[in-house]
Amino acid sequence: MTGIRVALAQPAISADARVNGKTVRSLMRKAAAGRARLVHFPEGALSGYAKEQIADWSQVDWGVVRGELERVMALAAELRLWVVLGSAHPLTPPHRPHNSLYVISDAGELVDRYDKRFCSNTEINHFYSPGFDPVVFDVDGYRFGCAICVEINFPQLFSQYERLGVECLLLSAYPVDSIFELKARAYAAINCYWVSMSLPAQTVDLMPSGLITPTGTYAAQLSGNSGLAITTLDRDDPALTVPFQHARPWRATAMKGEIYRTRAVDDPRSRDHTML
Template sequence: MTGIRIGIAQPAISDDARVNGPKVRSLMKKAAAGKARLIQFPEGMLSGYAKEQIADWSQVDWAAVRDELEQIMALAAELELWVVLGSAHPLTPPNRPHNSLYVISDQGQIVDRYDKRFCSHTEITHFYSPGFEPVVFDVDGYRFGCVICVEINFPHLFTEYERLGVECLLLSAYPVDSIFELKARAYAAINAYWISMSLPAQTADLMPSGLITPLGTYAAQAESELTIVDLDRDASDFQPALTVARPWRTTALKGEIYRARAVTDPRSTNHTTP
């Protein structure tokens, strides 16, 4: 196999890390049994998500969150499985937590953490501290990036990841409207990369979790708590998008092909002459 197999989780999220943690580990085991190399979870999976499960951070047992996270890390090493896990990440009081995705390697180490950069109005005024940096990481020769939920409304983030060479963007979310799906499919097709959406069971009525191809079509949609799917950059269906469209758009964005062909012509500069 020239591609990589990933697991996309669509579990229900509770307000109790002692419930969420075992669910994460159960799905990790299923993903590993299915030969997946990476499993992705929704926004807020471990801690619970603010505005939905969490009304105030004082209700969160941070010691339990940390203990469950450490157990997840240990299992990742045991299963030799990469894990991308949504959770609030506590900071030093009185600073609010980050809304984060932990990137846990198949050695059981947190190798990076994506902190949501563009939070909603309610998030930034009542619940979270913002992050400021993109996150990319490589698994078996494939490059992944991370975004979270409402960041779907900021196109430059998706273009940034294309410039960083991302082949599959991991979009973990707790969506509130069905147009979210259309935006994700458009970004996948425009940037010619895969987008993996991991969403909670609570939002399945709006759209399923799933893997969107560089053509903007679905490779798989969730029908249960876990979907296992392959992505393969060498598949013939994706060659025009990956080997023609994406390189051309990269060249076009640099602008030199246009600057080199600029003309000096009064009929060009005069915009009011028929």
């Protein structure tokens, strides 16, 4: 088999990290049973998400969150499974936490952490400290990148990941409107990469979680209020020849601009925009 099997989760998120940790580990086991190499979780899946489950950080027992994270890491090593897990990441008081995605390797190691760069107005003023850097990592020869929720409104982040060679963008979110889904599909098609969209069960009325192909169509969607979808990313799939072998290289060439500059014309009918 070519390609890599990935799983995307749609769990119900609670304010209790113990409950969330148990749910995460249950879904990890299902992902491993389905031969997935990576499982992707929503924003705030472990700690709970501010504005929804969390009204104030004083409600959060960070020791419990850390303990649950360590259990997830240990299980990742046991299952030989990569895990991308949404959670608040505490900083030194009085600094607010980051809104993060933990990248855990199949050796159970925390190899990186993506901190949400573009927080919403409420998030930045009341709940979170911002991050500033993209995160990319490779699994079995496939390159992944990370983004979180409201960052869907900042196209430069998605084009940056295309330039960094990402083949699958892991988009964890807690969406508040249905237009979110259309934006995700557009970015997948424009940048010619997969978008894995992992959302909580609480937002299924807006859209289900799903894996969007480089053509902007779905390879898999979840049904119901919770669960897991497993599918294969295969860059050699003949159906993806156009986006991967033609569109993406051509757009990279076009963005450099030289192919247009060398064909500039010196013609009064070009310079004069009022000429009939």
